Amino acid sequence: MATQALRADYHGDGKDTEDKFHGAILVYINWDKHLFFYSAKAFPLDPNMPFAAVLEHVIGTHFCQHPEYKNINWDTVEWTLNNEPFMPVMEKSLAENGFDHKCLLRFKTAETSSFEAAGI
């Protein structure tokens, strides 16, 4: 729908288009049912970065505060990209894995823990 505006040519110039992030794309990452981190986190990432590097240097450094992080069995983790089931290829880049600007990556871990019922 059109914005109700005084002038017919009213428009907004997107403030967050891809060209404004100095070569990076925005990626949002969430560890599902772990509200210890109250929301998904946002990262500007180089699309040429291999997924394995994201796992180690981005997820590894930003979700490790959770006391259960070290117990994650990464072989059984379920991933979604933009809410579709997704199988990352570790050595391939984000771009090759289908990541685009402002995409949402979520992961679900299978561990049962005392935190699970509370969603922490």
Added chain:
Amino acid sequence: MSAKKLNLKDKYRLLTRDLDWDFSYEDRKDAFPFEEFEGIKITDWDKWEDPFRLTMDAYWKYQAEKEKKLYAIYDAFSQNNGHLNVSDARYVNAIKIFLTAVSPGELAAHSGFAFTGRQMGGIGARIAAQMQSIDELRHIQTQIHAMSHYNKFFDGFDEFSHMHDRVWYISVVKSFFDDARSAGPFEFMVAIGFSFEYVLTNLLFVPFMSGAAYNGDMATVTFGFSAQSDEARHMTLGLEIIKFLLEQHEDNVPIVQKWIDKWLWRGYRILTVVAMMMDYMLPQKVMSWKEAWELYFEQAGGALFKDLERYGIKMPDYTDLIKAEKEHLSHQAWWTFYTNSQATAFHTWIPSDEELDWLSEKYPESFDKYYRPRWELAKEMAEKGERYYNEGLPQLCQTCQIPMIYTDVQNDPRDIVYRSTKYQGERFHFCSDQCQHIFENEPEKYVHAWLPVHQIFQGNCGGPGGLEKVMDYYKLDVGKANMDYVGSPDEERWKNWKGVA
């Protein structure tokens, strides 16, 4: 010859309706260029009923008297070191939020009502909006003066105006008023005059003012009393605008309904911070957020919408969702601020054991199951000397700009709600169906929202160089104004004044 004294009725006519003029050689449409583009149809401005029944000269006289009394009390408060009478120094953080996040809204409202006070075609509506505009200017001024005493003794107050255009959570309130002020005059009146002032004001001002009363904050209480008669006028104006628009033309009904749906939602999202203030920040609690919502919205708002039914206006269909969210809202918000307190201009803390019990009692459906365990974990970490501060920056909702913290309370409260849409090839994210609909109705308006997290990544908040630069850009006094209350200079001073170790 002495001037003839006017009788009240003549005076009222001369000083209100008679201030208007007819356009004999200019087109009236050129004088009121904003009156038609929103699609609102006005057939007869004479049907407007003046809500205040007040002339400008009487207005000035009343307001001047109120100001005189107010400032006399502020002086006494200051001379008697009134800050020492608050229940606990933790309380002061509630009014830090008030000054940084609410007071600038008064200034925005002032400018918005000045706009509608010029642009609405009817003289009665213009005068009422002008009076409210001046009220709102008075409100920000008197609030700054009320807080200025606290500013001498506590951290976090002094850069409120600099912070307003910059700090991540304050952008939520700023964008709310920017949205309203960049709409046409009638949408503004429905947004701020009706939805905010009439329907939601009791959930904003009453909690802060009674919170002040319960916690010994005489400065804020006195401001509250002084503003009370202004607010009563604002409410009658809000109700008059709605009734007037609905009675003028049936084509106005769907437009007004759309605005009510939008603005009650946007207003409600802002109230997240009030919910948290009530449940977590008041050492002496007034009532829970849940109780306040039930009293002021479910009961009072329910009666209002019953009344509006005869015009064809319906209660927004998301009120069931809000009903479900009331069990969760304050807990999600305080956890967000607690874990991000390295970047707030106020202190946060772990609730005491008595407070945890109070929360369990007030929120039997949710607290022990979902939220108490978080505080137990936070306590455990703090006791080990690892007070938890969340690393990194959150994903934000494109419309309300609040971090995407809201969960699917009607199904599984452990799952965050994710909504997104594509517009011109770009993906946009939302916290709720409502925020998504608002965007989709007017995407051009929201694609250029200034989202603090994205601006930081673009290098527009102090340049590249990490969070430290951002804190400088915010003028946030790191280690003083932010972080946990425990161990803060605020706490240390308070203990000294009170003579406790």
